[in-house]
Amino acid sequence: MTLGTTTQGYGEPSYWDDRYTQDTGPFDWYQKYPALAPLLNFYVPRDHRTLVVGCGNSAFSEGMVNDGYEDVINIDISSVVIEAMQKKYQNHPKLKYMRMDVRDMSAFESGSFDAVIDKGTLDSLMCGHNSQQNATKMLEEVGRVLKNKGVYILITYGAPAYRLSLLRDLHLWTIKLHVIEKLVAERSLEHKKWELTEPVPLDEGGSVEAVLGKNPEVHYIYVCTKDKPTNGIGA
Template identity: 70%
Template sequence: MTGTGQAYGESWYWDKRYTDEAAGPFDWYQKYPSLKPLLNLYVPHNYRVLIVGCGNSAFSEGMVDDGYEDVVNVDISSVVIEAMQKKYSDRPQLKYMKMDTRDMSCFEGGSFDGVVDKGTLDSILCGQSSQQNAAKMLSEVGRVLKDKGVYILITYGTPVFRLPLLRNSCLWSIKLHVIDKQLSEGNSRQRKWELTSPIPLDGDGKSVEAMLGENPDVHYIYVCIKDNR
């Protein structure tokens, strides 16, 4: 995510973008097939799953094709939600609703077993009042999840920046996985990092930098289990 900066946090930007690029679908960072082994590890097929900031991604369709039966998608852009409702009107396993992830009050607490976020917290962090908005979003994610439910955050954000935000929002037990960026383009070369093996995580995440090296070519995947003990 570079260049457009603050606009990524604004609904008008996404409405315009989805109007201009009506063709879709487009998946940020990674497509479903490359993340499927990790999803299958942490998200059983009978889970009710919420996708926050779904965009026009084919990720949720991939989940349903893989056997997930209840995938609820929300996005702040009415343009993309209307397009997705139309596109998937024959897939009852997929629901699309216009919603701001900072206020998901139309869902009761504990409504979901899993929440998946691919690029949406990152977008909010590019916008104005980014820290407050990110905190609001994360506290809503924690609220709509059942106890022991899982929040999967796929991001470019390193542990040093993402861990403090996560830890201030909810009581989580957090595991970190990484995936090579190039694999998102269908590159079949040998993986440098094994997706399903967590990376050891110390208190502030600096051990991860030491292990992966400077500017590693990876996306980070935070697997956060709600742990309200």
């Protein structure tokens, strides 16, 4: 993730406050809603309560509501961007914005969301100081706030070799991998590497080279279905 700063800024609210003071957006990391809509529609019914973590000034959640989603909660560590988004969407009751650190979502009860969507937030933590510790804290919190059978949808540049062990170590969920072309709008249908809604086969080592080739120009989407209640909560 190229953010134009040293890694130590990624986990700090001050970095993001400065960024969103200068960049009023909207800006979407990786993919915009229309490109990902078929996958979300496949895994997340429109009446399910959804949490978008690290929302920034993205138009992604607006796209969800315009597509019929009824309850979308958005959090971000930056008070600057949350205040701006609260003002922007003050007349949209289906869209809610809260300032919160994804590593500590204690304001939410355990098992309170059907789906959590992450487009670049885990990646951001993985690029900062204490990356492994912070990423684990985040994922534990995501698992806690998810209902049993709820889904965590992670959109990332992280290939399975770099993300699978991190996700599997929590022993919380069943994982399916999907991929989407990085420049899907600029590629012809004949050159698509894989159908978005079709899971890519995963082996224990996490290699997808046999299916997608070496260094595929894709974003990876991990759909993690919670199948183990956290401390008996969220079932």
